[in-house]
Amino acid sequence: MLERPFANTETLRLADLHSLAIFYTPLDARFDRLTRLAQKALGVQVAAIALAHQGKLWFKSVQGWNIHELELSASFCARTLARGELTIVEDTRLDAEFARHQLVQGAPHFRFYAGFPIRDRGGIVVGTMAAYDLSPRQVSPADVQALRDLGDLAQREFLTAELCDAQAQIIGKLDLARRSAMIDALTRVWNRRAAEDLLALAVEQAEREDSGLAVCMLDVDRFKEINDTAGHQVGDQVLRRVAATLVSNVRDGDSVCRYGGDEFLVILQRISREEVERITDRIRQRMAEFPLRTKSGQVMVGISAGTAWRAPGRHMSGESLIELADQALYRAKQASRSGSRSGITAS
Incomplete structure (x- = not known):
């Protein structure tokens, strides 16, 4: 077992994570x-931003490693959190x-670790910016300067992060257990x-402010075929990639949000309607740019999208917006079964 943070520091860390509303x-x-x-x-296999809470290490963002949470005592970051300073282990076996x-x-058999502490406004260490390699x-x-710079940027993002009004209301009124229950376990977006x-909440805000509001429904083209031919593990990779x-x-x-199966809602x-079009076009292009690399080979991932836009001054329920977006999605899929397409319904 690696070093543990002091108890009084853990208490302060917990209070600060609640106040930052980021866990x-x-x-x-x-x-x-x-x-x-x-x-x-850094040229490493894995890079992550993680937060400590009640004996757990929760990964806010991670590249190269499919993990969401670890026991703090079973993590490399425990040493960085305990010492509150840059930690570098060039060869873990030494x-x-x-x-x-x-x-x-055991797996993943990490041989290298570097971690930089992320602090709150009061100087309490709340997490780490970490790099791992095989x-x-x-x-x-x-390399050291790059890790310090990126850690500082991550710290700044935590201190200045702002959510939209609807998300802020949802997060602010829920305890951690209920908040966790509203995150999709596979893709780590809202469920x-x-x-x-x-x-x-977004509909209420749009009516209160007389502002534009859009709902975009998307699903993965040929998802059943991908699951049947490449397997469910590849299907899961596709869903994580889309999310x-x-x-x-x-923005x-x-x-x-993952709305169900291979369907997503944004x-x-x-x-404005013009900005909706720009965003949906950008998503479609990004999905087409890079095939997903899997153990079974490359998988081309296409999406179809249907969007409903509520103009300022119009009254429309959330259910109606979803219904219109779903109809637009159906028309887009009918228009082309071989590639990503999008359609917009304005109301």
Whole structure:
């Protein structure tokens, strides 16, 4: 077992995570951008931003490792959290504590770790920016500076992160257990239950502000065929890929939800019809740019989308918006079964 944080620090950390309202929240493009940058800049297998809470390490963003949560005592980051300073282990098998660690002796067999502490406004360590690799590494001064810079950026994002009004209301009124129950376990975006609550709040806000509101329904083309031919593990990879692409290509504050099966719903508040078209076109293009690489080979992932836009001044329920978006999605799929298409209904 690695070093544990002091109890008084853990109490302060817990209070601060509640105040930041960032624990058990969905995927966020701001943090995903930072972990992608860290993975590329450092040339490592895995890059992650993680938060500590009640003996758990929860991953806000992670690249290269399909994991959501770990026991804190079973994590490398426990040392960084306990010491509150940059931690570098160039070869885990040469470190007395890490050599016995389950992540070294068992899968994924990590041989390198570097972690930078993320602090709150009061200086309490609440998480880490971390890099892992499957081979030992020698760290250069440039690598150290890159990790420090990215850790500072992650810390700044946590301190300044803002959610849209609907998401802020949902998160603010729920305890951690209920908040966790509204996140889809596979894709780490909002689930259907959350989508219904978020849309109801978004409709109220749009009517109160007399602003535009859009609902976009998307599903994966040929998803049953992918599952049948490549297997359910590849199907799960496809769904995670779609969710991450949606989060990365909508605006900060837009709500991305897994609505069921291979179907996703995106709620876009304070938006014009022209901007809706730009966003849906960008999502479609991004999905077409990069095939998904799996153990079975490359999988081309296409999506179809249908969008309903509620103009300022119009009154329409969330259920009506979903129905119109679903109809637009059906028309888009009928228009082309071989590629991604999108359609928009304005009301």
